[in-house]
Amino acid sequence: MPVREKILVAMSGGVDSSVAALLLQQQGHAIVGAYMKNWINEDNVIGHCPWMQDIEDARAVADRLGIEFRVVNLMQDYRRLVVDYLLDGYRRGLTPNPDVMCNREMKFGVFLRYAQAEGFAAVATGHYARRVEATNCGVWNADCGANPIKSAKAATAIPPSATANPQFQLWEGADKNKDQSYFLALLSQAQLRAARFPIGDLPKPDLRRLAREAGLPNADKKDSQGICFIGEVKMADFLKTYVPEHPGPIIRATDGRVLGEHRGLHYYTLGQRKGIRIPSNTDHEAYVVVGKRAADHALLVAFDGPAAPGLWTSECRVHSLSFIGEPITASRRIECRVRYRDPRVAIEFNPAADGTATIRFDQPQRALASGQILALYAGERLLGGGVFA
Numbered sequence: 001m002p003v004r005e006k007i008l009v010a011m012s013g014g015v016d017s018s019v020a021a022l023l024l025q026q027q028g029h030a031i032v033g034a035y036m037k038n039w040i041n042e043d044n045v046i047g048h049c050p051w052m053q054d055i056e057d058a059r060a061v062a063d064r065l066g067i068e069f070r071v072v073n074l075m076q077d078y079r080r081l082v083v084d085y086l087l088d089g090y091r092r093g094l095t096p097n098p099d100v101m102c103n104r105e106m107k108f109g110v111f112l113r114y115a116q117a118e119g120f121a122a123v124a125t126g127h128y129a130r131r132v133e134a135t136n137c138g139v140w141n142a143d144c145g146a147n148p149i150k151s152a153k154a155a156t157a158i159p160p161s162a163t164a165n166p167q168f169q170l171w172e173g174a175d176k177n178k179d180q181s182y183f184l185a186l187l188s189q190a191q192l193r194a195a196r197f198p199i200g201d202l203p204k205p206d207l208r209r210l211a212r213e214a215g216l217p218n219a220d221k222k223d224s225q226g227i228c229f230i231g232e233v234k235m236a237d238f239l240k241t242y243v244p245e246h247p248g249p250i251i252r253a254t255d256g257r258v259l260g261e262h263r264g265l266h267y268y269t270l271g272q273r274k275g276i277r278i279p280s281n282t283d284h285e286a287y288v289v290v291g292k293r294a295a296d297h298a299l300l301v302a303f304d305g306p307a308a309p310g311l312w313t314s315e316c317r318v319h320s321l322s323f324i325g326e327p328i329t330a331s332r333r334i335e336c337r338v339r340y341r342d343p344r345v346a347i348e349f350n351p352a353a354d355g356t357a358t359i360r361f362d363q364p365q366r367a368l369a370s371g372q373i374l375a376l377y378a379g380e381r382l383l384g385g386g387v388f389a
Contacts, residue, residue: 013054016126038078090266094371128173130200185375185385248297271367318386
C-alpha cells in the first residue's frame with residue numbers, strides 16, 4: 001500500500017502547481033496548499049506584478065479540491081536571499097539567475113524549513129522534473145544512465161526506501177519543451193529528498209486536460225514568464241529602480257574606437273545585440289556585447305560572428321559547485337547546459353581541490369557570462385551545477 005504523506009504544496013496560482021496538488025490528492029496524500037508571498041511590488045517597479053490575483057487563483061483551486069490553503073509571508077527572506085543576490089550581481093557586472101537561487105534558497109530552503117516545522121514530510125512544486133530513488137544505483141553505474149528507475153509519478157506513490165536516508169536522483173521532465181531541471185541545478189541531496197515533483201511525467205497538453213477534467217478554475221490560465229515570484233517585469237525596469245546608472249564609453253574591442261556612451265553596465269550582458277544603441281556598418285553587420293571593463297566602466301562591443309573577441313569560449317572555470325549525489329572528484333566526460341533553453345553539450349569536467357572546476361567544451365559556446373549557472377548532466381540525469389567565474 002502506498003505511504004500516505006503529509007505534503008505542503010507550493011501553489012503559485014498557475015495551472016502546473018495546481019495539477020501537482022490534484023495528483024497528490026488523487027494518490028491519497030494529506031495535502032495543504034500554500035502561496036509563498038515573496039514580493040508585492042512595494043516600490044512600484046514598472047511591470048505587471050499580479051500577486052493578489054495569483055493568491056485568489058490558488059485559493060480558488062484549493063477550494064475546488066477541498067483542501068486547506070495558507071498564505072506564507074516570506075518577503076524579508078526573499079529580499080535578503082534572492083533580490084539582494086540579484087542586485088549585487090548586476091552591480092558587480094555579473095549575470096545572476098534569480099530563478100535558480102529562488103529554488104535553492106526559498107522553495108527548498110526557507111519554505112521547506114517552514115513546512116518541516118509545521119509537521120509536513122515534504123514540499124511539492126509544479127516543476128517539470130522527475131525525482132527518482134537511486135536504489136542500488138551508483139553515480140556512474142551505466143545501468144542508471146539511460147532511463148529513470150521509476151517515474152516521478154510512480155515514486156510519489158511507492159513506499160520510501162527502508163533505509164534511513166535513501167538517495168535520490170533528479171531527471172529532466174518528460175516534456176522536453178517544458179523541462180525545468182536546469183533551474184534545480186544547485187539543490188542538495190537533502191533538499192531533493194524532501195521534494196516532490198508530481199507533474200514531471202506529464203506533457204503540458206495532458207496537464208491542461210487533467211485540469212479541465214477536474215474543473216480547476218485556472219485550467220486555461222496563461223503561463224507566467226516573469227522573474228521568480230515577482231511577475232512579468234522587464235529586468236531593465238527592475239534594475240532601473242534599484243541600481244544607480246553609471247554611464248561609460250562603448251568601445252569597439254578590435255581597435256579601441258569609442259562608438260558612444262551607455263547608461264550603465266548592469267543593463268547589458270555578454271552576447272546581447274539589441275538595445276546597444278549604436279549603428280551597424282554599411283555591410284549590415286550587427287554589434288554584439290563581448291565584454292565589460294570595470295576600470296573605466298567600458299562596454300566592449302564587436303561585430304557579431306566567429307571572430308568576435310571574447311564572444312566564443314572553449315574553456316572556462318566554474319565555482320560554487322554543488323552536487324545532488326556524490327561529487328565528481330576526477331576528470332569525467334559528461335554533459336552540461338549553459339542556459340535554460342540551450343541543448344545539453346558534451347564537456348570534459350576537470351575538478352580542482354578548491355571546489356572549482358575547469359570545463360572544456362567539445363564545441364565552442366557563445367556568450368558565457370560570469371555569474372550564469374552551469375547545469376551538469378549524465379544524459380537526462382541532473383548531477384548538479386556551478387557558477388561561471
